[in-house]
Each structure stands twice: as C-alpha cells, then as structure tokens.
Amino acid sequence: MKRKFLVGLITALFISGCGIKTSGISENIKINLSENKLGYNYSQMLIPALSESQIMTDTYTDAIWDSYVDKERNITFRDNFYNDLKNYYKELVVLKKIAGNENITLSEQDKTKALKLSKIFYDENVANSENFPGLTKEDCDTVFMDYVLVDKTKKELIEKNVKEVSESEARIMDFHVIEVSDFELANTLLDRLKNGENCVKLATQFSESDSISRSIAINDETDDVKNTLEVMEDGSVSPIVTNKGKYVLYKCVKSYNAEATKKNKQRIKEERESAYLLNLYNEFVKENPIDINENEFNKVCKNSGSHLSGRDFFTLWSEEANAGL
Template sequence: MNQRRKDKKRKWFRPLKQGFLIAFSAGCLAACGQTASYQNAKGSAAEYTPGQIMTVAATERNRYQNIYTGQLWSVAADGSGTTFESLLKGQMEQFLTELAAINLLAEEKGVELTNQEKTQVQSLTDTYFSSLTPEDLDYMKVSKDEIYDLYSKYYLADKTVSQLTDEKALEVSDAEAKVIRILQIETDTEEKAETLWKKVNEPKADFASIAEKESGGSQVEFQLEWSDTLNALEETAFSLEQDQISEIISWEGKFYIQKCISAYDEEATAARKLRLLEEKKARAFDQIYTPFIQNHPIRLKNGIWEGVDFSQGEKCTSDDFFQLYHEMGE
C-alpha cells in the first residue's frame, strides 16, 4: 500500500468510524438464526450474517468491558433511563446501516476492490482469524469467509468515501490550522495593569511567575486556535511574535497583558490540521451521501436483537477487529 493510500485511510474514515467506535458493544447474537438484511427502496439487500454481527458486537463489547467492566450494561445512559446496552444496540444498528448504504453507493458508482486490495484483505483476515481463541470462536460463531466478507465491506466503504471526496477542494493551510500558546495576566484596573506591564518588561522578569501571582484570572496559560471570528484578545495574541509581550489590552471591562510563548505550536497545529481536513471530508461526503440515502433507504430486519445477551461469553476477549484494519494503513 503506497503512502498516499495510507494517508487517505487515516484521514477520511473518521465520519464512518463515528458510527461505531463511539457506538458499540452488543451481546451474543448467536441465538439469532436469521441473516440481518437491509432492504432499500429498489428491493436489493445488503446482508450481514449472525457471525459478522457477532464479530462487531464482541469487538466493542470486550473493548468497553475492559474499561468499565461488565456491570455497565444495565446502567442508565441518559436522562430517560435508556440502558447502555440499548444505546449501544442502536448505535451499532446505525453503523451497520451506514456501512451497507456506502457499499450500495459503491456499487452505483462502480467502485470495486482491486486484486491487490483483495489480497490485502485476505492477509488481514488470516491475521485476525488466527488470533481468535476457541472461546472467541465459540462466542462469535463466525467463519473465516464471513470475516473476509466483512473486512471487504469495510475496505470498500473506506475506498468509496476516499474516492468520492478526493477531487474536492479540501486542502487545509498551516495558517488556517495554526495553534499558538500564550501567557496572560488579567486585572480589574488599568492602574494595576500599568504597574504589572512595567514589571514584566523588566530585564530577566519571569512573566509566568508574575502571572501566577498577580493575575485576577484563574487561568494564565492558554492554547488558542486561529479562526475567522477572533475576539480582540485573540487577535492581539495572534499578532505577537515569539516571546513578545503585548501592550495593555482593554476588553469587556478588564485589562490584559499577554506574552507569546509559542508562536506556532507544531504538534497541536498538525493535529488540528488533520481534524479540520476530516471535518471537510465529512461535509463533502455528506453532500453525496445524504441525497443518496434519501433515495435508497436502508433498514435492519426486525427482530435482529432478539435473544441478545450481553452477559454471556465471559472468556471471549477479542477486541481488535477494527484496530487491525486501521493498523494496516499505518
């Protein structure tokens, strides 16, 4: 996989991932004998076997239980008393629906996996399936062919979103993503601000120590992100050079003195640049996805959750189905 492909895999897939990485934990679907079918208005269906649903469910079930223990399933997740178990079932259904819809979109747009990509999926399938313990397999009841098919659907959705947003004007400049860090002193009176301004401008003055001692604000260090709607304080901060101290700033009845301690936070800027690009990709893809799904409604077959029990499969520990996929792109 070339570097361009790696970058795409890391950058675009967040919109779809939000449908499940925040979403999942589901229980034992092995009791469900039917295939889960998503019917669209034209009569075609995207299908998930019980084993595929169980693979997704077990992955996130174990991930959550590793953090919160199995006691979380009966905990109320919102003010209306919806349990965490019910919430996750709904989120899991949303993810599977979106995955099916994007695969249907791929079919309409003629997006397919190449032979090389199919080989990558097969290698990934072999790696994942060989890592499953007898207890995992007993809980999931999934075959290697089902794993290959699920990874293929996932990869195809990845590729589809990437291709359909590739030609959009999605560049994010360093200036647009810029993040800086400042120290700031806040005072109630201009007289005190003038006294402190002279103090911080003395030779070898320690601005940070003075700010900690003298500032009327509870916070003295700030990380600021560039935007087109900066207020007066933020505009001043972004106008400062490295280690430069501002003049006294009057704003909303208070008086401020700022010092720039990082005129370009490289790590934070890089992270924000990636986040802004992901947001642009999400908006660009939504312009394609929303009208498509309105014309191709997809739903999960009724009864798919009957017999689901989150408390079973205590010895099933596999939690890296999606992690392995994304590591493939790194």
C-alpha cells in the same frame, strides 16, 4: 464499538471541540434488513456484533453491560452497544451504495488482504463453532471485502473533497495573560512589562482571571485578537487588547508550540472529515429512504453475546493495519 465501527474515529464519538457524531447521521438513516437491502444474512450480521461484544466483555468484564452510561435517562452500556451496532449497519449500507455511485471498487491487492483476514476469522471462529449457523466461507469473504470497500470509499472521498489543514490554521501560541477592567491600570501594567517586570508575578497580583498561562489557537480568536497575536515573537508584549469588556495584555512565551499545533491540526482534520461525512450521509438518505425491520435487528442483538474461539473481526483489522499479520 466506539473505537472500531465503520467511520473510525467519528463513529458514535464526540470529536474534541466539535460535537459531531454519527448517531446524528444515523437517526436519519433507516434500513430494512428483512428485504435484504443490507445484503447480509443473519450469520454475516453476527460477525461484527459478536466481535465487538467480545471486545467490550474482555476489556471491562460482563459487569459493564448493565452499568449506566446515563443513569438519569436509564441508558446502559448494553443500550449503547445496540445503538452503535445499528449505526454500524446503517453506515455500512449507505457507504456501499455511495461506493457504487462513485465507481469505487476493490483492487486485487484489496481483495487479497480481505480474503486473507476472512480465512483467519473463518478458520478460528466458524469452522468448528455453532456461533454462525450456515455461514459459508463465501459469506465471510463478503463481510471482509465490504469492510475494505467502505473504508476505501471513505478515505477516497475525504481525500478528494476535504481541504487539508494548514499550519497557520492550526497554529498554537503560548502566552502569559493579564486581564483587568481598569484601562489606566492596564496602561500602568503595560509600562511595567515593557520595563522587564515578570508577567506571571504581575498577573498573579492584578489579573482578574485565574487563567494566566494559556495555549491559544490563534485562528479561533476574533480578528482583532488574532491580528495582534499572530505577529508576536517569543518574549514580546502586546499592546492593550480589548476583549469581552476586559483590557488584556499578552506576553508571548512561545510563538509556535509545535506539539500543540500538531494535535490541533489533527483535531481540525477530524472535525472537517466528520462534517463532510455528516453532510454526505444526510444528502444521500434524502434521496434514498430505507426502512428498518426491528425484529431482524433484535434477533442479532439477542444472540450477540456468544464468545468467539479466536480473534475477532476488528482485532484482525487492527493487527493488519499495524503490520501484525
């Protein structure tokens, strides 16, 4: 579920270096399933529930469910699954409503894709199964079209409202670093570096930090450090930089680490998208409070362990995204 539920990379998942996750959003969102505000019947709700349950079981075996995610708090993988499933429905109803408010609709191409996958799912898992009592082909179509709609809504809103990450914002530079507490020693080491002595050897001998080789996200540094480092070229040595009570010398190994910068750019992008969605959801639910019927939700959870005879909901979407269908 952490890999596949609605908000993609950010659902119930810590973004590296950010700590934003949709469980923080979902605590503020309530849904009354019994009043049909989600718009799904019981069998429709089982489609994502059984699908993700099967993925977890097939990946980790049945033993995963009673294993602890957090033993001190007595939280098992089953508890996490139920929480993620609830978050899925919460995020779904909010994004569907936002799509309506923003006049975001499905194109004929969108509908064709959704209906194609729905037919595969229905033929493989519903037509000759008792797992989805009373589920019609039209019911199944609705679940698949809603998934396309909310994914499209998320992407369009992010594209319109989230600033792109520039290379300069994400730039990673590689350095060898020496940190000392004595200013005179720092001056002596600076002279020795300028005279061509090996920075790693000097750092190993004199530095008060074990972190000698560093890949640094320049934009994350203080202005003083950033202004000093960003103009350095390969092989150059910085003047003495005072940082957190230490005197620091940097020797530039690589002024632009392309691979690390690419990864950092993706990290910043995900953080921005996560923060935008967090604010979007929270602002929406302030004006649209919704309650939840725990009995209805618990019924779905209780019956989410059946095995599907064919490909699950999320696997079909993954195969479609990778041109496998």
